[in-house]
Amino acid sequence: MAKKIKMNTAMRKEARKREDDYLKGLETKIQEYDPKTANSKFFKDLPISSQTLKGLSEAAFIKLTDIQRESIPVSLKGYDVLGAAKTGSGKTLAFLIPILEKLYRERWTEYDGLGALVISPTRELAMQIYEVLTKIGTHTSLSAGLVIGGKDVKFELERISRINILIGTPGRILQHLDQAVGLNTANLQMLVLDEADRCLDMGFKKTLDAIIGNLPPTRQTLLFSATQSNSLSDLARLSLTNYKSVGTKDITNKDDDEPATPKTLQQSYVISELADKLDVLFSFIKSHLKAKIIVFMSSSKQVHFVYETFRKMQPGISLLHLHGRQKQKARTETLDKFSRAQQVCLFATDVVARGIDFPAVDWVLQLDCPEDVDTYIHRVGRSARYGKKGRSLIILTPQEEVFLQRLKAKKIEPEKLTIKQSKKKSIKPQLQSLLFKDPELKYLAQKAFISYVKSIYIQKDKEVFKFDSLPTDDFAISLGLPGAPNIKFKGTKSFERAKELKNSSRKLKALEKADDDGEIRDKTKEVKTKYDKMFGRKNQTVLSEHYMNVTGVQGAENEEDEDNFMTIKRKDHILNEDELPELSLPTSIRGQKRALSKKASLSTKGNASKTVFDDDGVAHPVYELEGEEDFAKKGDAKTQKDEYLKKETEVMATADSTDKQVAKEKRQEKKRKRLEAMRREEMAEYSDNEGDVETQVYLGTGNLSDDMEDAESDTEDRQNKRARFNSTSDSEDDSDANEYGVTEIDAPETLEDLESLTARLIQ
Numbered sequence: 164m165a166k167k168i169k170m171n172t173a174m175r176k177e178a179r180k181r182e183d184d185y186l187k188g189l190e191t192k193i194q195e196y197d198p199k200t201a202n203s204k205f206f207k208d209l210p211i212s213s214q215t216l217k218g219l220s221e222a223a224f225i226k227l228t229d230i231q232r233e234s235i236p237v238s239l240k241g242y243d244v245l246g247a248a249k250t251g252s253g254k255t256l257a258f259l260i261p262i263l264e265k266l267y268r269e270r271w272t273e274y275d276g277l278g279a280l281v282i283s284p285t286r287e288l289a290m291q292i293y294e295v296l297t298k299i300g301t302h303t304s305l306s307a308g309l310v311i312g313g314k315d316v317k318f319e320l321e322r323i324s325r326i327n328i329l330i331g332t333p334g335r336i337l338q339h340l341d342q343a344v345g346l347n348t349a350n351l352q353m354l355v356l357d358e359a360d361r362c363l364d365m366g367f368k369k370t371l372d373a374i375i376g377n378l379p380p381t382r383q384t385l386l387f388s389a390t391q392s393n394s395l396s397d398l399a400r401l402s403l404t405n406y407k408s409v410g411t412k413d414i415t416n417k418d419d420d421e422p423a424t425p426k427t428l429q430q431s432y433v434i435s436e437l438a439d440k441l442d443v444l445f446s447f448i449k450s451h452l453k454a455k456i457i458v459f460m461s462s463s464k465q466v467h468f469v470y471e472t473f474r475k476m477q478p479g480i481s482l483l484h485l486h487g488r489q490k491q492k493a494r495t496e497t498l499d500k501f502s503r504a505q506q507v508c509l510f511a512t513d514v515v516a517r518g519i520d521f522p523a524v525d526w527v528l529q530l531d532c533p534e535d536v537d538t539y540i541h542r543v544g545r546s547a548r549y550g551k552k553g554r555s556l557i558i559l560t561p562q563e564e565v566f567l568q569r570l571k572a573k574k575i576e577p578e579k580l581t582i583k584q585s586k587k588k589s590i591k592p593q594l595q596s597l598l599f600k601d602p603e604l605k606y607l608a609q610k611a612f613i614s615y616v617k618s619i620y621i622q623k624d625k626e627v628f629k630f631d632s633l634p635t636d637d638f639a640i641s642l643g644l645p646g647a648p649n650i651k652f653k654g655t656k657s658f659e660r661a662k663e664l665k666n667s668s669r670k671l672k673a674l675e676k677a678d679d680d681g682e683i684r685d686k687t688k689e690v691k692t693k694y695d696k697m698f699g700r701k702n703q704t705v706l707s708e709h710y711m712n713v714t715g716v717q718g719a720e721n722e723e724d725e726d727n728f729m730t731i732k733r734k735d736h737i738l739n740e741d742e743l744p745e746l747s748l749p750t751s752i753r754g755q756k757r758a759l760s761k762k763a764s765l766s767t768k769g770n771a772s773k774t775v776f777d778d779d780g781v782a783h784p785v786y787e788l789e790g791e792e793d794f795a796k797k798g799d800a801k802t803q804k805d806e807y808l809k810k811e812t813e814v815m816a817t818a819d820s821t822d823k824q825v826a827k828e829k830r831q832e833k834k835r836k837r838l839e840a841m842r843r844e845e846m847a848e849y850s851d852n853e854g855d856v857e858t859q860v861y862l863g864t865g866n867l868s869d870d871m872e873d874a875e876s877d878t879e880d881r882q883n884k885r886a887r888f889n890s891t892s893d894s895e896d897d898s899d900a901n902e903y904g905v906t907e908i909d910a911p912e913t914l915e916d917l918e919s920l921t922a923r924l925i926q
């Protein structure tokens with residue numbers, strides 16, 4: 164922080180003049196700076212302020228990297244920038260320095276509000292950017308905030324209005340833009356999108372559009388990434404004006420034969436059968452006990468399973484695991500431990516594939532093939548950063564070998580390795596024995612199996628990921644399972660049938676419509692057996708235990724169920740179709756149609772008549788005429804009429820109150836389901852791949868040097884977050900929505916009320 168000295172008016176004037184002159188001089192230097200002639204090597208050669216230089220040198224940033232040399236002067240001159248450079252090449256400083264400089268030159272104070280906004284696709288990356296900013300900005304008087312989840316609103320509102328540089332993930336930033344009255348973007352000078360293409364991949368396009376829509380068009384915008392996609396060019400076209408592309412040659416390899424991966428990275432691959440991959444992994448770890456390794460896998464369930472089982476087999480190196488389904492506190496601790504350790508193996512999903520700057524990673528191992536070459540580049544980019552050496556190994560199954568061609572098209576040609584026979588060790592018997600002893604592990608194995616199969620199924624590149632030729636039985640055995648869990652695509656007969664369906668394009672669409680529970684819901688054709696209904700109620704306490712027993716899915720209520728695309732059934736508990744109650748159905752097609760058609764059945768049955776049964780079980784027509792004498796015996800007509808009306812009114816009143824009760828229950832059920840759906844949606848959005856995964860909001864206290872994390876009260880914050888999140892999404896089109904985004908409706912008093920309620924619900 165700038166040191167405050169007591170000054171009188173004259174001194175203040177003098178200081179002000181000196182500052183004016185200095186800033187003018189700086190501005191002139193920027194305009195006159197010509198990167199070609201300047202040929203700067205060090206930060207001190209750039210036209211930047213002494214306070215930023217001081218911060219940089221204290222953090223040991225002295226020499227410029229290529230992307231910094233190229234892009235900082237362009238950004239300082241005020242151009243929009245599309246910056247692309249290899250992983251680990253120093254892009255973070257390339258956008259943070261221009262932010263600090265711009266706000267400094269504009270003499271930004273806390274009263275000017277938000278001056279710069281930095282958007283990052285993951286929370287981890289946002290935290291990392293914030294940390295770098297706190298280091299290099301320590302001599303400025305600017306304030307910075309990290310927007311990552313739930314302090315109380317009053318606290319946020321108070322702070323956010325004084326933040327000058329805000330860093331966060333797209334969803335959370337939009338929420339603040341929508342809700343925080345104190346967040347004034349009218350003066351915003353700079354917008355930065357880090358890993359911009361990833362923000363788009365993760366489906367944040369709409370959110371980004373909405374954020375950009377909230378910002379003044381006169382701002383300067385910088386987009387940075389280590390890979391480039393068409394969507395990024397689209398975003399650049401839409402959000403940048405008169406922009407300069409910087410460093411893009413570095414990664415597009417149009418003009419030279421250089422790959423988009425760092426030169427100092429030694430890349431290799433091995434071909435292994437799917438069923439042997441875990442053996443290869445274990446053998447690899449055993450023979451690299453002194454290394455710092457990251458192992459990438461395709462899903463959190465795989466990470467969880469491999470971590471839990473390998474831990475029990477004690478390979479002789481510390482093991483860590485990190486995925487988006489862990490609590491934020493655990494994730495932050497793991498990141499920290501991994502960063503500090505020198506000999507350690509981290510099992511992770513792609514949540515840390517991009518941008519995260521772990522120091523000195525020796526090996527990046529890809530146990531599962533990445534979805535595309537860009538993901539490959541980002542994963543291997545966790546090693547060989549900032550010119551250091553590093554190595555990578557990708558394990559491909561014979562079916563996935565075609566991925567090497569995809570890499571070759573981008574000039575990436577890893578070297579083939581074969582594993583020495585002497586180093587190969589099968590861990591299958593150990594895994595089997597572990598699973599046999601521990602049902603929890605068996606459950607994890609089943610989930611890992613399912614999530615892997617699902618991950619292959621949903622891949623876009625069908626030439627690389629061949630769902631049909633998955634050796635499922637062998638794979639299951641390799642996880643220690645007795646055989647492939649009987650995966651049932653609900654609504655179809657079996658796994659084999661699912662494959663068959665997958666090959667038929669129309670039915671594929673149906674499969675793609677599968678909901679979170681793996682059920683392909685075709686509402687028009689859905690027929691529920693009593694077993695379906697029972698399983699459908701698995702969350703209800705009475706049946707849940709039984710459901711778990713039948714399906715062998717113990718502890719499912721404690722697990723996030725993202726992988727229930729397909730459900731598993733324990734082999735020994737398959738329900739036999741012949742156990743189901745027998746139905747006699749018409750065999751001919753015409754007969755079936757007739758049975759299902761009301762109209763057709765009426766034609767054969769004649770008009771319907773309503774019958775009532777008396778106490779002796781004798782049937783009478785509903786309107787049975789009574790003889791005059793019998794009628795007269797009961798009293799005069801008026802009294803009878805009044806009595807009848809009274810009785811009927813009572814019946815109607817009872818029916819009305821029952822109806823109201825039923826309507827109320829239905830409404831509550833609907834509300835519950837809606838909240839549940841929102842929660843699931845939110846979990847999905849804030850999950851594995853993992854974008855806006857924050858569970859807490861934290862704003863910096865208004866000073867760059869202040870710390871950032873308060874991971875307390877996770878659950879409570881999660882609830883708060885959820886509440887606000889829902890409220891955001893609903894508020895636009897539902898003026899009656901309360902703070903939870905749920906429309907409160909009065910109990911219908913009349914039939915009209917009920918009708919209008921129904922109409923609203925249908926809408």
Ligand SMILES: Nc1ncnc2c1ncn2[C@@H]1O[C@H](COP(=O)(O)OP(=O)(O)OP(=O)(O)O)[C@@H](O)[C@H]1O
Nearest residue numbers: 224226227228250251252253254255389518520549
């Ligand atoms: N000028 C510099 N001098 C010394 N170290 C630097 C310099 N610039 C960056 N670094 C270091 O290099 C590493 C990589 O930097 P950074 O994380 O900004 O890379 P990146 O290009 O954003 O990578 P990715 O594409 O993977 O996100 C960091 O450890 C950072 O501290």
